[in-house]
Amino acid sequence: MILVTGASGKVGRSVAEQLTDHGEPIRVLSRTAMSEKFPDGVQVVQGDLTKPDGIKHAFDNVDRVFLFTPATGPGTVADTAYRCGVRKVVLLSSIVTQKADPKTNVIAARHHTAEQLVIDSGLSWTFLRPDTFAANALEWAQSIRVERVVRQPYGRSQRCPIHERDVAAVAVAALLEPGHESAAYWLTGPETITVIDQVRAISDAIGETITFEEIKRSAALAQMAKSMPESAAERLLDYAAKSIHNPPPVSDTVERIAGRPPLSFAQWARDHVQSFR
Ligand SMILES: NC(=O)c1ccc[n+]([C@@H]2O[C@H](COP(=O)([O-])OP(=O)(O)OC[C@H]3O[C@@H](n4cnc5c(N)ncnc54)[C@H](OP(=O)(O)O)[C@@H]3O)[C@@H](O)[C@H]2O)c1
Structure with a gap:
């Protein structure tokens, strides 16, 4: 039995669907345990990852776990899982562990701690x-639906966005196949793409014109600082500005592990037209 956490979220949901497609018996953990959010026939258990003692029942007969790290931090769930008989975990971490200093970046610190706790757990x-x-x-969904516009700084900044289905495909391979032990996989989409071209891809997918309006850094900073520390917003904006002339590198990991090329941003947009119409 495989336990999938974060299974009502973007990556976890796809992990649950792909494991079910493989005919694997799975159980999902959710704070609300609303079974309609999950694939048919899946066992749903209620629990909170930040309260590991309260979720021991979720590990009954479970030998493998897909582990999501809550925004409040990883807690001691890996240790609890090991003591309950789990032997293998695939952890959804982040590239930020390789790119940023955990001493100054809270997201890097959270994922770094989660990785270390998993290593220490056995x-x-x-x-x-x-x-x-x-x-x-999807952050642009509201303004696209309502005004058919995206307002962002640095329209020519570049990223290599990855489809959640590709992250999940690598997770499923790591859960089902041998040979992925002690591996840390850097995952990207197949291409670098500018913000403007992402907006164009969504426009093509929904068959409607979407206007891109470049906003000033100061306006973006004021907006972002409502949901994150100003220093974190500054770092993200610096990264976007730098990427205009220094595109981020693309990884071949999805193709190596999943055995097919990763999905394009255009495909992702076609898969999510309902969110933008
Ligand atoms: N966004 C990026 O560009 C990016 C890049 C690299 C890595 N990441 C990492 O990816 C992760 C986010 O993945 P995602 O987007 O697939 O997640 P998501 O869509 O935000 O969903 C996460 C799910 O986890 C469950 N959850 C949240 N807190 C929980 C808790 N305390 N106990 C049990 N379940 C809990 C929730 O389900 P219930 O409501 O059913 O409990 C939620 O649906 C984060 O760790 C993020 O740092 C993100």
């Missing part, structure tokens, strides 16, 4: 370190 592990999710474009 579990056999595989770390997934994806770069920017294609799904981050």
Whole structure:
């Protein structure tokens, strides 16, 4: 039995679907345990990853776990899982562990701690370190639906967004096949693409014109600082500015592990037209 955490989220949901397609018996953990959010026939258990003592029942007969790290931090769930008989974990981590200093970046610190706790737990592990999710474009969904516009700074900044289905495909390979133990996989989409071209791809997918309006850095900073520390927003904006002339590198990991090329941003947009119409 495989336990999938974060299974109502973007990556976890796809992990649950792909394991089910493989005919694997799975159980999902959710704080709300609303079974309609999950594939048919899946066992759903209620629990909170930040309260590991309360989720021991979720590990009954479970030998492998797809582990999501909550925004509040990883807690001691890996240790609990090991003590309950789990032997293998595939952890959804982040490229930020390779790019940023955990002393100054809270997201890097959270994922770095989660990785270390998994290593210390005694579990056999595989770390997934994806770069920017294609799904981050869902942040534009409201303004696209309402005004058919995207307002962002640095329209020519570049990223290599990864489809959640590709992160999940690597997770599924690591859960089902031998040979992924102690591997930390850097994952990206197949291409670098500018923000303007991402907007164009969504426009093509929904068959409607979407206007891109470049906003000033100061306006973006004021907006971003509502949901993150100003220093973190500054770093993200610096990274975007730098990427205009220094595109981020593309990884071949998805193709090597999943046996097919990663999905394009255009494909991601076609898969999510309902969010933008
Ligand atoms: N966005 C990016 O560009 C990016 C890049 C690299 C890595 N990442 C990492 O990827 C992760 C986000 O993945 P995602 O987008 O697939 O997640 P998501 O869509 O935000 O969903 C996460 C799911 O986890 C469950 N959850 C949250 N807190 C929980 C808790 N305390 N206990 C149990 N379940 C909990 C929730 O389900 P229930 O409501 O059903 O409990 C939620 O649906 C983060 O760790 C992020 O740092 C993101």
